[in-house]
Amino acid sequence: MMIGLVALALQAAAPSGGSIDAAGKWGVDYSPEQCIINRQFGSGPVKSFLAVDADPMTGTGYIVLLIPGVATKGTFGTATMTVAPGGATLRPIWFARRSKDARAAIEIGVGQDGWAAITAGDTLTIQGPFASPVSVPVKGIDKAIAAAKTCGRTLLTSWGADPDAMIDTSGSKSPGDWITNLDYPPEALRNGESGTVRILLTIDPKGRPRDSHRLEGAIMTAGAPAGAIIALALALQAAAPAAHVDRSTAKWGVEYAPNQCIINRAFGDGPKPAILAIDVDPQSDRGDIVLLMPEKAWRGTSGTAAVTLAPGGTKAPARWVGGATGHDMYAIKLSLADDQWKAVPTAETLLVDAGADRPIAVPIKGIGKAFVAAKTCGRDLLQSWGADPDAMIDLEPGVAARLFTADDYPVDALRGNQQGLVKTLVTVDAQGKPTACRVVVSSNIASLDDTSCRVLMTRSTFPPSDKSVRYHYHRTRWVIPAY
Known part of the structure; x- marks a missing residue:
């Protein structure tokens, strides 16, 4: 039946063991202090991973790569990156970072000129850090950057800043000129400490800093992983979830699939994750809700479920169809009424009673931010259709x-x-x-x-x-x- 086909497609997008198709989806993770663009690629059982710690103003930033089966040549150097098609060549600095598995991890600094070239290409070939060149698929990253900018506006607002009052610091007196190696604290040098500090400056009308607020200070000993981004990459790259993992804080993602914008999130605490996915209409904050689950939580193949959006939501009927996917998973598709959709972005829990012994409880807190990102995806989709x-x-x-x-x-x-x-x-x-x-x-x-x-x-x-x-x-x- 039709629902089985939909569920299989969504399951294929989730991390799993075995060979992985090279065409991974772009995602943007809304972490408490970062907006991280990420994508898996490669065809082996251990996947490669690209992540970008996106600047909240530009949606771009430094790149972290995790590549299996290779080793870095030294600890830092100058890479040669070629963008195809077009042939643009970049020469950024790279640093080796320690990964907690067999993959090599490097961090690459890319400026705005470099990002302009990358977003225009399909493939980025990197030479220098590894014994042989590594090719990274970057087609479609421009859409992920647009979604990261939306995430960035949310981040700036949470820090108490007006996203429309931010100042561009590029130019002759850029931040690169403000702090030099001579400013490195002696005690940090003696202890081999390095890290990233994010600061929000308040600027007065005369262009002078009036106040500063440290947003994040990550201190790491020499040789430790390069901040939360590699930890996130490792978490997202897990080939199979560990048994009884609590996924109540799993990240929301928005996938730019062909002709679709799909909000998704894993949930549940068993060895096999359940997945919530919403095929969002590009014209509205609604669509088809599909729940992919390791066990059947409804009776029959179709009917009317009692759906409650908590807190504060009233119970309302919703049509559903469900069935087995053929991969030891079960899928149910829900059709909510318009007034129910209005309550979804601010709800924390979706309760679905489809006649089983107990209702399905889906944590959806924070889904409103995913809907904001999906709107950016929707606009891109409409434009691609000529609208x-x-x-x-x-x-x-x-x-x-x-x-x-x-x-x-x-x-x-x-x-x-x-x-x-x-x-x-x-x-x-x-x-x-x-x-x-x-x-x-x-x-x-x-x-x-x-x-x-x-x-x-x-x-x-x-x-x-x-x-x-x-x-x-x-x-x-x-x-x-x-x-």
Whole structure:
């Protein structure tokens, strides 16, 4: 059934043992003091890992790489990095860092000019730190940087700073000129201590620092891992979760999948993680909720569940379908009402009672930040489909409920027991009439795709506007009706 296919795709995105496909997804982790861009790559049982400690203003920063099966040539030096396509060449400084497993770990400093070249490429080839060149896939990192900027604004606000009042320090008197090796504290030198200190300066109208606030001070002995970012990389890289691991503080991620923006998070305390994933609409803070679980927590294959968003939420019904994935996991898809979706970003727990002995309790605290990042992904998605994100429009009130009927189900699809999801983009003129319909994500069933556009073109109506061209994104889920 359809839900099984969705669940398998989501499970494949989670860390697992065995060979891993090279096309890992970009993620942005919202840690208490950092926004970390990360991605797994490679095809062996032990994966390579790229992470960027993103500056809250620029979304870029230094790169940390964990590479299995290689050793570094020394402890530091100058790397040669080539971006393809285009052939741009960078020569940054690199430092070796100690990893807690068999992988080599290096830290690479990259400036803004270097990042401009990297974001324009698909592959970054690094020579110098290792015996042979290492190629790193960077295609799509520009979208992750955009999401990291959203994370950065949240971080700055949490520190008491106005994100729109930040000052760019690039120029002749950059921070690199403020602190030199001569300023290194003698006692830290004697003890072999190094680390990273993050400071927020308050600047007066004359450009003079008025106050300083230390945000983070990480002191490390010589040879220790380079801060929390490598620790995070190692945690994310675990091939299989340890037994009885508490995942209540697992990080939210937003995956920029092809034609999808997927919020996801692992939860549960058993040896095999459960996964919450939301295929977020690019036009709204809603979508399909899929729970992938190691044990079945519902009765039957479909029905109505009682869903509660805590704290303060009232119990409300939600349609669901569920089934086995074929990989010793079970998946359930929930369809929430619009008023329920409004409460999701601020809720801490999602309780789902689908008729089993006990309800499913899903920790969702902090999901609001993931929705903010997903909006950036959604705007990119709409632009990739040729739509203006600022010219999106909803159907007139009440139209959506009566748009499709059971009689619209294509006869050939009924006979073939075919179901599916069709995502379409409708172009709308100033009078509110649809002028074109394009399938942006196909169900792979021609009659379902064609009927989706036919119904939208003939029945949908929109409010008039002074804009000559607007767009409407629509999801049509075809499910064979029960008679």
